[in-house]
Amino acid sequence: MDLLLTRTEEDMLARAVELARNEVAPKAQNWEEERRQPIEALRAASLAGLAGLEVPEHLGGFGGRFRLKARIAEEIARDCFAFSFSLINHMGLAGKIARDAPTEIAEKYLPEMLAGEAIGCTALTEPDAGSDFAAITTLAKKVDGGWVINGEKAWITNAANANLMFLYAQTDPAAGWRGVAGFLIDAREDGVSRVPPFEIMGGHAIGTGGFKLEDHFVPDIRMMSVPGDGFKAAMNSVNAARTYVATMCCGMTEAAIDLAASYASERAAFGGHIADFQGLRWRLADAQTEVEAARLLAYRAVLAVENGTNAELPAAHAKKYAARMADEQLSHCMQVMGAAGLRREYPLGRQIACARIANYVDGTTEIQNERIARALFSKNKKKK
Ligand SMILES: Cc1cc2nc3c(=O)[nH]c(=O)nc-3n(C[C@H](O)[C@H](O)[C@H](O)COP(=O)(O)OP(=O)(O)OC[C@H]3O[C@@H](n4cnc5c(N)ncnc54)[C@H](O)[C@@H]3O)c2cc1C
Incomplete structure (x- = not known):
């Protein structure tokens, strides 16, 4: 079985392979020894068009199929699994915003994501909730015009440098998984602080770390999965x-x-x-x-x-x-x-x-x- 690609998809894959062989392979070991995420390489990959892989053309992206994403992930992982994982997570949030966010949100955030100026991440895991995702305690409380969020996320890919986060939070603890909703968080706004990146055994290019949210206000328009859909959206993605x-x-x-x-x-x-x-x-x-x-x-x-x-x-x-x-x-x-x-x-x-x-x-x-x-x-x- 092979995943057949169109000519334009083949060209995009070739671009990703070239970037991997020239920009990733020779540097991957240094990134690991320096214990850092190579934000400059993420920017270069974004500018090469990879961040917008799943974003439709009318929003400035490439509009590629999932098979192309999977093949690009496979090829870049030949040179550095960690960098591939980081890039794919950034790409994933851009695709999600293009798919699910209202137009004004997509138009606001996609250009900086596609240029690699804002890096994306997805935050489910918490210090006390890993496999048991329904047990998350980050709480979103309804207020006029939006939600106030308190909690902590841990083990988040790209957290070392990410500015934009798709965050899952509980809106109604009594409802269990049915209360989980998804929000687009701009980590540059008040009430969001970064936990220092984790030192782990290998894979520093993933930029794993966490965020604390303290009375962080997020407007209604940035609730991208309503309670109940949040859990299902997470399971699908x-x-x-x-x-x-x-x-x-x-x-x-x-x-x-x-x-x-x-x-x-x-x-x-x-x-x-x-x-x-x-x-x-x-x-x-x-x-x-x-x-x-x-x-x-x-x-x-x-x-x-x-x-x-x-x-x-x-x-x-x-x-x-x-x-x-x-x-x-x-x-x-x-x-x-x-x-x-x-x-x-x-x-x-x-x-x-x-x-x-x-x-x-x-x-x-x-x-x-x-x-x-x-x-x-x-x-x-x-x-x-
Ligand atoms: C490098 C890295 C990047 C990550 N990136 C992200 C990210 O971007 N976003 C995010 O939200 N999370 C991220 N994670 C977190 C990852 O999803 C969790 O590590 C994973 O869900 C497991 O949770 P845990 O590590 O807390 O293990 P635990 O849930 O504490 O599990 C510990 C052990 O118990 C086992 N176990 C648990 N429940 C069961 C069960 N029901 N049956 C049998 N065995 C069980 C597990 O398999 C494991 O072996 C990342 C983790 C790493 C290491």
């Missing part, structure tokens, strides 16, 4: 997110296999090269088969998301398989390279950390299994 995380795992792992194969072909041992040993060749061949299998699941999920059919299960299978696959196969690639695989000049340590990240973001691997098990057991119950 998370299917797309799980899907591109799966394609990113494929890109990152395949790049590591290519590196290990090339290293093994050059590394001399016992009168030949280590690539001559069948056990080692087969290890990489198995890794490649795993990538192919993960990619099939991922592309199937891409088509489900793009066609608007129920993508919950395809996305859950794809993300679970791809994140586990990256976890396992990246360490095999490192093993093939012997001690050299640990060296700074190779990206494997960074990639292994990012494979761990892939097992948490947009729902952990266990949560994907919960989705799959729920469907499995309800199907079997109905049969009885």
Whole structure:
């Protein structure tokens, strides 16, 4: 299965690949060592047209299909999973504003997002609510003309530099998930402060951090999902997110296999090269088969998301398989390279950390299994 692209989509993908090879690959390790998010690279990618990938042309964007986003995420992740994830999250908010916000809001915020002057993020997670998203306590209270929001968000991609945030908040704690609504927050306004970015094991280019909201007023016009729809909107967008995380795992792992194969072909041992040993060749061949299998699941999920059919299960299978696959196969690639695989000049340590990240973001691997098990057991119950 391949995701066929139009000529203009192919050109956009080529532009993204060029940016990745020239602006991302040579710098990714430095970003990690400097423990910082490369805001200049996000701006460059935005100016190259990537921020507006899902924004329609009449609003200044490219109007690309979901398959193009998934392919771009996959290609950039070959060079830096963390940067790819950050860019895709920025792109995602621009697309959401174009799709769901009133025209005056879209016209106000999209130009600065497409120029990379305002970076976007999406905030569900809180210090005390991760997998159990319905348990969020950030509270939105209705007042004249808008809402007053209090609470804290944690583990938010791009929070180190983001100015615009799609924030999920509870409007009625007694209503549980039915009370969750979604707001577009401008973090430059009063009552929003940034929590210093988190120091984590790898993946600093993601710019993970948080925000505190203290009596922050947001006008009615920036409530983009009404109570009840907020939870459903989050669940729908998370299917797309799980899907591109799966394609990113494929890109990152395949790049590591290519590196290990090339290293093994050059590394001399016992009168030949280590690539001559069948056990080692087969290890990489198995890794490649795993990538192919993960990619099939991922592309199937891409088509489900793009066609608007129920993508919950395809996305859950794809993300679970791809994140586990990256976890396992990246360490095999490192093993093939012997001690050299640990060296700074190779990206494997960074990639292994990012494979761990892939097992948490947009729902952990266990949560994907919960989705799959729920469907499995309800199907079997109905049969009885
Ligand atoms: C780099 C990075 C970027 C992120 N970016 C964002 C972002 O942009 N926006 C955002 O809102 N969030 C973001 N997150 C947060 C991410 O979505 C959460 O980490 C994730 O939802 C899991 O929550 P948690 O880490 O609090 O784990 P917990 O919910 O505390 O879970 C801990 C462990 O318990 C397991 N567990 C929990 N519930 C169940 C269950 N029902 N059955 C079986 N096992 C269970 C989990 O799988 C996990 O292994 C990011 C996280 C990281 C690491």
